[in-house]
Amino acid sequence: MARDKKNVLRHRTRTAGRRPLFDFGAIGILILYAGFIALLLAAAMLYLGAEMRETGESYFTEIFSSADIRHAAWLTLWTSLLSSVLAVGFAVPGAYALSRTSIPGRSILDMLVDTPIILPNIVVGVVLLVFFRTAIGQGVQSLGMQFVYAPAGIVLAQFICVSPYAVRTVKSALDSVDTRLEDVSRTLGWSQGQVFLRVTLPMIRNGIVAGGVIAWALGMGLYGPMMVFAGTTRQKTEVLPTSVYLELSVGRIGTALAITMIMVFFALTALFLFKKFAGGRSVW
Amino acid sequence: MVERSTMVSVKDLRLCVGEFCLESVSLSIERGEYFILLGPTGCGKTLMVESICGLNMPDAGSIYIDGRDVTNTDPATRRIGYVPQDYALLPFKTVEQNIAFGLQARKMGRKQIRESLDAVCEMLEIGHLRRRFPSHLSGGERQRVALGRALAIEPDVLVLDEPLSALDEGTCRELMGRLKNLHDHLNTTFIHICHRLEEAFTLGDTLGLMRGGRIEQIGPTGRLIAEPRNLFVARFLQLRNLTRGEIRETAEGNVFFINDVPLCSTEKPAGAAYCIIPVPELSIAEHDPGDEDGYVVLSDRIAENSNGYHEPGLRFRGRIDLTIPGIFPPDKWPPGKKVYIRFQRSGLHILAENEHH
Numbered sequence: 001m002a003r004d005k006k007n008v009l010r011h012r013t014r015t016a017g018r019r020p021l022f023d024f025g026a027i028g029i030l031i032l033y034a035g036f037i038a039l040l041l042a043a044a045m046l047y048l049g050a051e052m053r054e055t056g057e058s059y060f061t062e063i064f065s066s067a068d069i070r071h072a073a074w075l076t077l078w079t080s081l082l083s084s085v086l087a088v089g090f091a092v093p094g095a096y097a098l099s100r101t102s103i104p105g106r107s108i109l110d111m112l113v114d115t116p117i118i119l120p121n122i123v124v125g126v127v128l129l130v131f132f133r134t135a136i137g138q139g140v141q142s143l144g145m146q147f148v149y150a151p152a153g154i155v156l157a158q159f160i161c162v163s164p165y166a167v168r169t170v171k172s173a174l175d176s177v178d179t180r181l182e183d184v185s186r187t188l189g190w191s192q193g194q195v196f197l198r199v200t201l202p203m204i205r206n207g208i209v210a211g212g213v214i215a216w217a218l219g220m221g222l223y224g225p226m227m228v229f230a231g232t233t234r235q236k237t238e239v240l241p242t243s244v245y246l247e248l249s250v251g252r253i254g255t256a257l258a259i260t261m262i263m264v265f266f267a268l269t270a271l272f273l274f275k276k277f278a279g280g281r282s283v284w
Numbered sequence: 285m286v287e288r289s290t291m292v293s294v295k296d297l298r299l300c301v302g303e304f305c306l307e308s309v310s311l312s313i314e315r316g317e318y319f320i321l322l323g324p325t326g327c328g329k330t331l332m333v334e335s336i337c338g339l340n341m342p343d344a345g346s347i348y349i350d351g352r353d354v355t356n357t358d359p360a361t362r363r364i365g366y367v368p369q370d371y372a373l374l375p376f377k378t379v380e381q382n383i384a385f386g387l388q389a390r391k392m393g394r395k396q397i398r399e400s401l402d403a404v405c406e407m408l409e410i411g412h413l414r415r416r417f418p419s420h421l422s423g424g425e426r427q428r429v430a431l432g433r434a435l436a437i438e439p440d441v442l443v444l445d446e447p448l449s450a451l452d453e454g455t456c457r458e459l460m461g462r463l464k465n466l467h468d469h470l471n472t473t474f475i476h477i478c479h480r481l482e483e484a485f486t487l488g489d490t491l492g493l494m495r496g497g498r499i500e501q502i503g504p505t506g507r508l509i510a511e512p513r514n515l516f517v518a519r520f521l522q523l524r525n526l527t528r529g530e531i532r533e534t535a536e537g538n539v540f541f542i543n544d545v546p547l548c549s550t551e552k553p554a555g556a557a558y559c560i561i562p563v564p565e566l567s568i569a570e571h572d573p574g575d576e577d578g579y580v581v582l583s584d585r586i587a588e589n590s591n592g593y594h595e596p597g598l599r600f601r602g603r604i605d606l607t608i609p610g611i612f613p614p615d616k617w618p619p620g621k622k623v624y625i626r627f628q629r630s631g632l633h634i635l636a637e638n639e640h641h
Binding site: 187199 | 334337338339358359360362364365366368370372374375376385386389390433437
């Protein structure tokens, strides 16, 4: 949007008394960090290239022709997409409640929503496993939907782990919306619900897309809770991160790296989309 | 019961936001009136009009619009056009989409919307801006668009929250004229928050002055100027005909004195006090005009003769503290010259220093 461009321009304007050394210091640290990440990726690629030359084997052909890996890739894709959609579906009303209402105990609710961020992912898997062994959990499963060691469990685990990130992103977008816009719209004749749909939602569209993309990217890379809660059964509950683990466990580093490269491609695509839609206004 | 001619009536409104409270505020605004709500920053003006608009739920009290009790009704049904201080134009909609936004809420047909749009754009001369986004408008243009959006719904009451505060002097004057024109041509009640006196005196039929969540005084502009209720009102309105004196107890009761000259009797308590000398009743002479029943003559030296563009007048700072507005030729009225100021005893308005109401 034009306004964003204007802000960015203002941001970049040189002001009097700016210390080039100060800027160079900051830029240097940034380059050092980003360079390290690039180095890691390059090392993985070089290693993979060397492996392929040495063995004469194409790991990419191998993984694309493997029914197991294809299944895992497809499972990873649809479960992470579904869980990110669910996360956004929960994040929009959840973030609205946190941003716009003054319910008692809001800070406790806020903290609870954030808990999965602090917990190690594997603990989420353990907690889920324990929950589905209780009477309530078994009651839920007896209704017909299998979660433990089943694809639905993958979606559930991803949903729990990525939702807080979606909530944070959407809430940050909501907090940046001037509530005056909503107020004026109400005096113009729109009800609270209509104002949400016609004013608030268009204003936070970028935040919602950004929240969805970050949820998708994170969900795709989840590994801990899958191992514990969904299992690693090939062609059933194996997702790409568990494929990497399974390949590594039998010493097939090349295949594991090739799968990793595919995941890096997915992740970079997600990040690119995220940066494009977040417009620099998001927390991430 | 609210009278039919009353458009907005607020009764004993109480509303607390954090530490700040509106305390038992009551006011009544007549149909078609231009009402100015004045007061220092943070006195609760915006909170007050937001309550009238329905954007703040009062803790107690009631609000009537056109005879209807709207205290608990949705802002959407109040028929109020609201222009907030920052204009709050929807950034993702063009000028015409912004203006049409309220009309769409009323389920108006396309043809009707277009007709209303044309009328509003013509009235406010914003036709050339129709396809622009708010980020591509100047402050004055944004203000006109926000005004257009509020007026398009043909509201009973138009609420303007410091509409001119962010504009340069020229644009401000132009819009002031425009607002006056609009008020003259529309049968709409205006509520206008401001803190600039020029704006208040030029536009307002009635002024309401607030301080610390309370209304200090409400009345026709002329009455507030002639008879401010207390020293705060007089000082806020920067009345230059406010002269310091004192009230003394005498055998005939309490009397207001300036420099040992008794001016008029008063019921106010003894002590430091001020009086408002009505400027139209006041005359100034080089020679003593002599005593006359019902008149007071005070003599003093001119402290300053400011005949520039800004607030011209004669300033006295010696025996009396007074400014007489007007242009006085400096060769005839030089600083240091002794002159005689004559005014009617009956027109004086006395304010005790520690008086609040």
